[in-house]
Amino acid sequence: MGHDVLVDGYNVIKNHLMFQTIERKNLARARELLIQQLKNRFRFTDHRVIVVFDGSGAQEQVSHQDHICIIFSRHDESADRVIMRLATQARLVGRKVEMYSNDGEIKHNVVAQGGTVRTTEQLTRQFNAAPTDLIQRVKHRQTMKSQYGLDPRYKAVDEEPDPPPAYRKKKKKKTGRHPR
Numbered sequence: 001m002g003h004d005v006l007v008d009g010y011n012v013i014k015n016h017l018m019f020q021t022i023e024r025k026n027l028a029r030a031r032e033l034l035i036q037q038l039k040n041r042f043r044f045t046d047h048r049v050i051v052v053f054d055g056s057g058a059q060e061q062v063s064h065q066d067h068i069c070i071i072f073s074r075h076d077e078s079a080d081r082v083i084m085r086l087a088t089q090a091r092l093v094g095r096k097v098e099m100y101s102n103d104g105e106i107k108h109n110v111v112a113q114g115g116t117v118r119t120t121e122q123l124t125r126q127f128n129a130a131p132t133d134l135i136q137r138v139k140h141r142q143t144m145k146s147q148y149g150l151d152p153r154y155k156a157v158d159e160e161p162d163p164p165p166a167y168r169k170k171k172k173k174k175t176g177r178h179p180r
Contacts, residue, residue, distance in 0.1 A: 002089045002095040003095065005050065011102055036116070048095075050086060051068060053071070055074060060082070097114070102120050
């Protein structure tokens with residue numbers, strides 16, 4: 001069974017300060033940043049990631065950047081409707097759906113389709129989260145410290161310190177010349 005991640009693009013941009021700041025100057029740049037963040041977040045997964053924006057064209061526009069599918073809706077169809085349609089299609093073919101939006105209507109519809117809904121804040125928190133391998137190493141270190149009373153990065157306090165290296169006086173090379 002596959003996994004679809006649906007993102008309400010403008011909903012994320014409008015609800016997160018980082019994107020809002022960029023959007024005020026350049027909406028296209030805010031979209032590019034969101035897509036780049038999605039690429040980084042989902043690059044090591046096999047999830048199908050689809051970000052949907054409200055569009056103004058006569059036809060729905062679909063493009064791909066690496067493993068991210070970008071959809072701009074038709075001028076007479078909202079991004080919300082596209083997301084609901086995609087959630088329904090995914091359910092019909094047996095795919096799991098995880099959707100990110102703060103829009104109540106979309107949330108209700110996706111839950112009715114058996115999908116999981118998350119807020120835009122949950123998505124943006126994932127953008128800034130530490131890598132999972134780092135989290136695992138920290139948890140392991142904490143477990144070892146609590147289990148054995150030590151931290152593997154440091155020497156025990158009661159150990160004697162290493163002796164300093166022996167002091168050696170450097171010998172001067174003889175050049176064969178004598179000062180006059």
